[in-house]
Each structure stands twice: as structure tokens, then as C-alpha cells.
Amino acid sequence: MSTESCDVLVVGSGAAGLTAALTAAEHGASVVMLTKGHAPDSSSWHAQGGIAGAIGDDDTADLHAIDTERAGRELCRASAVRVLVEEGPERVRELIALGVPFDPELNLEGGHSRRRVSSVEGAHTGWAITSLLSRRAAGTEGIATREATAVRGLIVDGGRCLGVLTPDGPLLARATILAMGGAAALWSRSTNPAGQIGDAVAIAAAAGAAIADMEFMQFHPTVLEGSRLLLTEALRGDGATLIDEKGERFVDELAPRDEVSRAIVRRGRVFLDLRTIDRDRFPGLMAEIEKSGFDPAVVPIPVSPAAHYTIGGIVTDLVGRTDIDGLYAAGECAATGVHGANRLASNSLLECLVFGRRAALAAVSEPPFPTSFGEIPAAPPERVATDELRSQVWLQAGVIRDPAELAVLATSPDPVAAMVARFAIARAESRGVHYRTDAPVANPVFEGHFVMRPGRGLILEQWT
Numbered sequence: 001m002s003t004e005s006c007d008v009l010v011v012g013s014g015a016a017g018l019t020a021a022l023t024a025a026e027h028g029a030s031v032v033m034l035t036k037g038h039a040p041d042s043s044s045w046h047a048q049g050g051i052a053g054a055i056g057d058d059d060t061a062d063l064h065a066i067d068t069e070r071a072g073r074e075l076c077r078a079s080a081v082r083v084l085v086e087e088g089p090e091r092v093r094e095l096i097a098l099g100v101p102f103d104p105e106l107n108l109e110g111g112h113s114r115r116r117v118s119s120v121e122g123a124h125t126g127w128a129i130t131s132l133l134s135r136r137a138a139g140t141e142g143i144a145t146r147e148a149t150a151v152r153g154l155i156v157d158g159g160r161c162l163g164v165l166t167p168d169g170p171l172l173a174r175a176t177i178l179a180m181g182g183a184a185a186l187w188s189r190s191t192n193p194a195g196q197i198g199d200a201v202a203i204a205a206a207a208g209a210a211i212a213d214m215e216f217m218q219f220h221p222t223v224l225e226g227s228r229l230l231l232t233e234a235l236r237g238d239g240a241t242l243i244d245e246k247g248e249r250f251v252d253e254l255a256p257r258d259e260v261s262r263a264i265v266r267r268g269r270v271f272l273d274l275r276t277i278d279r280d281r282f283p284g285l286m287a288e289i290e291k292s293g294f295d296p297a298v299v300p301i302p303v304s305p306a307a308h309y310t311i312g313g314i315v316t317d318l319v320g321r322t323d324i325d326g327l328y329a330a331g332e333c334a335a336t337g338v339h340g341a342n343r344l345a346s347n348s349l350l351e352c353l354v355f356g357r358r359a360a361l362a363a364v365s366e367p368p369f370p371t372s373f374g375e376i377p378a379a380p381p382e383r384v385a386t387d388e389l390r391s392q393v394w395l396q397a398g399v400i401r402d403p404a405e406l407a408v409l410a411t412s413p414d415p416v417a418a419m420v421a422r423f424a425i426a427r428a429e430s431r432g433v434h435y436r437t438d439a440p441v442a443n444p445v446f447e448g449h450f451v452m453r454p455g456r457g458l459i460l461e462q463w464t
């Protein structure tokens with residue numbers, strides 16, 4: 001067993017990890033980027049609709065902030081939203097300069113008051129961005145990438161994170177950035193790659209970091225029935241309609257995702273009618289739908305909601321710092337408070353670029369590695385999400401939640417499943433993506449973020 005070291009260790013090779021690794025290397029750091037599987041195993045690789053950013057002539061950062069906060073239902077952390085919308089346009093322009101082949105027209109997506117979503121071939125945005133950044137990382141001398149290396153724990157000594165534990169041995173670093181994505185694959189209906197089960201939250205909580213907002217799982221309303229294939233909002237922006245078994249429309253297709261998801265669950269079996277959509281705008285997606293056995297030009301496609309985006313995660317400040325010295329988090333695994341109680345479509349790739357860069361800039365300034373430290377423990381066993389656990393999470397913490405079901409889930413031996421239930425029990429109201437049958441409206445008493453710290457119950461905090 002070997003012990004390696006570097007300046008900045010990045011865990012995860014999605015948009016947040018790649019951005020952090022490239023930024024840290026640009027600033028002279030030696031970087032190791034670890035990833036559980038391979039490049040296509042990140043959510044970033046599969047992101048479709050696009051990346052938001054106020055770059056249109058009729059758009060401003062203020063308008064983007066208003067839309068983000070409206071979606072977030074009184075819970076967005078205003079300072080994080082300012083950072084996102086003000087730095088966002090520059091990050092998108094950098095991607096354009098790097099050669100991401102964005103479509104000439106900006107897209108309109110649900111909850112946005114302007115056309116501000118940049119996409120590639122309608123639905124290949126994540127792949128286009130991630131593959132380009134991966135190629136750059138591979139060509140950068142200061143970055144060593146290690147795939148198929150699952151991180152199972154953190155090394156924390158005297159309150160400072162010194163690196164991570166893997167089955168191949170410990171890896172030491174001056175600063176560690178977790179960019180490990182979300183937990184949506186813990187639900188049996190999910191758009192995420194199977195490995196996205198919330199490992200970041202599990203290992204950070206075990207090491208004593210604060211966790212927040214885990215009751216907020218965003219469900220994507222239109223996922224092809226029986227698959228992980230997401231039918232992007234951009235299709236609805238272009239005029240696709242949702243119809244029930246009688247062929248009747250029943251919801252405003254561009255309403256926020258939580259409203260559309262609940263309307264679908266209540267309606268039963270529903271279909272996305274793509275017959276009016278220009279196929280040339282979404283060539284890859286149309287081909288995938290056809291591969292699944294449907295001709296979108298002829299029949300409406302059966303869809304239902306699936307767990308999609310984890311709003312909660314490891315509590316960070318605006319430069320990705322967690323409660324543990326030397327430990328940073330960025331992207332979907334972090335809880336900056338930027339999304340409030342509901343993420344606005346296409347704000348998450350932007351979050352990865354904006355906060356991944358900020359975390360790296362702070363991480364490169366960490367003090368030198370300590371000259372002495374305690375014994376390094378062995379890596380804990382691998383955390384596994386069985387099909388049974390995933391079905392339980394779907395049934396007991398799904399789109400519409402019942403407190404008695406949540407109470408059962410709260411006793412799960414899986415730390416993340418139990419955490420989701422505990423947070424969802426504490427929030428005895430309905431707000432954004434979190435909906436409780438016994439408390440179907442928002443209650444001003446809960447205007448805040450539930451935070452879990454070691455040895456303490458859940459505490460409601462106000463974030464500014």
C-alpha cells in the first residue's frame with residue numbers, strides 16, 4: 001500500500017471537479033483528480049438542456065437573480081445567488097472561447113424569464129463541456145487523473161483534512177476538494193448514473209462536516225418511463241406538451257419542475273407530445289428515443305418523474321470551504337444555499353463552473369502540509385445501495401411524502417437515506433421540491449436551512 005501526496009486533491013471528474021482541477025493547476029498546484037468510475041459516470045457528462053448565464057442582449061444578472069430566487073421559494077442564499085449570476089456570464093464566455101460548440105440561439109427553459117440557456121445540439125451540452133474540459137485536463141502537466149478509485153473516507157487530524165482513504169491506500173493533500181456530485185441514484189427512479197448515491201455527504205458527515213437541506217431532492221418531471229432517459233425542458237420550451245391518457249393537457253409545461261412533477265404523479269400515466277418539435281434541433285435525443293422503441297414523430301412518449309438533482313449537501317461558504325479546515329466542496333455535493341428550495345433549470349452546470357473555480361482559488365492558498373500527524377486509519381468498507389434500498393427511498397421519500405413513511409426510512413442503516421428522512425421529517429411544511437401530504441403549504445416558520453452538525457439535532461439557520 002502506497003501513500004501519495006499532492007497540493008490539491010480533487011475527488012470527482014464532473015464539471016465541478018474538472019473546473020477545480022484545471023483552475024488549481026493553472027495556479028501552479030500539483031493536482032490529483034480521483035474518480036469512482038470513468039468519465040461518463042458523472043451527471044455532468046449526461047447534462048442535456050444547457051447552462052444558464054445572462055449573456056443575451058435583453059438579459060441582465062439582476063433578471064437571472066430574480067428568476068433564481070423565485071424558483072427557490074424564499075430560501076435562496078442571496079449572497080450565493082449574486083456570485084452565481086454575476087460571475088456566470090464570464091464562465092460561459094470562457095467556454096465559448098475554449099471552443100464549446102454552443103448552438104447559435106439561446107434557449108428558453110421553465111422558470112426563466114429570458115432566453116438564457118446555452119446548449120449544444122439541443123441536448124448534448126454536458127458531454128460537450130465535460131469532454132472538452134477532460135481533454136484539457138489530460139493535456140495539463142500538473143494534473144494526474146486516476147479513474148476507478150472510489151474514495152471511502154477522509155483523513156482528518158487535529159481538525160484539518162489531510163486527504164482521503166481509498167481501497168488502494170491513503171492519498172494526502174494540502175487541500176481536498178470534494179466534487180462528487182449528488183445522491184439522486186439512491187432513488188430507484190433516477191436520471192443520475194448509478195454511482196451517484198451521495199458518497200460525498202456520507203464521508204463528510206462521518207468526518208464531522210455540517211450537512212444541510214437534504215430534504216430537497218429535485219425530481220425531473222419528464223423522464224422516459226422505465227429508463228433514465230431525461231427528456232429535456234428545452235423540448236417543452238420549444239412547444240412540446242404534456243397530455244394524459246385522454247389526450248388532454250393538464251399543467252403549464254413551463255411551470256417550475258416541482259409543480260409539473262406533482263401534477264404528473266396525481267394524473268397517473270402521462271405522455272410528452274413531441275410531434276410538433278423540429279427533430280433537427282435535438283438530433284441525438286430523438287435518436288435515443290427511437291432506440292428505446294418510440295417514434296416521436298408519430299406517438300406521444302410515456303414519461304414520469306425521477307429523482308434528478310440533490311439541492312442539499314455539505315455546507316460551504318462562498319469559496320467552497322466546509323467546517324473542516326482544508327476540506328472544500330463544490331458542485332452538486334455542496335450546499336451553498338444558491339438554489340433555495342428549488343433549483344432553476346440549467347443553474348447547476350453554472351454552479352459547477354462558478355463555485356468549482358472559487359474553491360480551487362481558495363484551496364491553492366492552504367498552508368503547507370503539517371510535518372507530523374497521527375496514524376492514518378484503513379479505508380472503511382464500500383457503501384453499497386441495493387435495489388431494495390433504492391426502491392424504499394423512492395416509495396418513502398418520493399415526489400409526495402407522508403410523515404409515517406418518512407419515519408420508517410429514518411431508521412435505515414444507510415446514512416444518507418436516513419438523513420434524507422430526518423430532514424424531511426423536520427421540515428413539516430411543503431416548500432419547493434419538498435411536499436408533505438400532512439402540511440401541503442409553506443409555513444413562514446420554516447424560512448431557513450436545516451443544518452446537521454455532529455452531536456446536535458437539526459437546527460434551522462438563516463443564511464444571508
Ligand SMILES: Cc1cc2nc3c(=O)[nH]c(=O)nc-3n(C[C@H](O)[C@H](O)[C@H](O)COP(=O)(O)OP(=O)(O)OC[C@H]3O[C@@H](n4cnc5c(N)ncnc54)[C@H](O)[C@@H]3O)c2cc1C
Pocket residue numbers: 011012013014015016017034035036037038041042043044045046047048049050051052125126149150151152179180181182191192193195196199200230308309330331332333345346347348349350352
Ligand atoms: C440526465 C441529466 C441531465 C441534466 N441536465 C442538466 C442541464 O441541462 N443543465 C444543468 O445545469 N444541469 C443539468 N443536470 C444536472 C447537472 O448535470 C449536475 O448537477 C452537475 O453536472 C453536477 O456536476 P458535479 O461535477 O457536481 O457532479 P458530477 O458531474 O455528478 O460528478 C461527480 C463525480 O464524482 C465521482 N464520485 C462520486 N462518488 C465518488 C467516490 N466515492 N469516489 C470517487 N469519486 C466519486 C463520480 O464518479 C463523478 O466523476 C443534469 C443531470 C442529469 C443526470
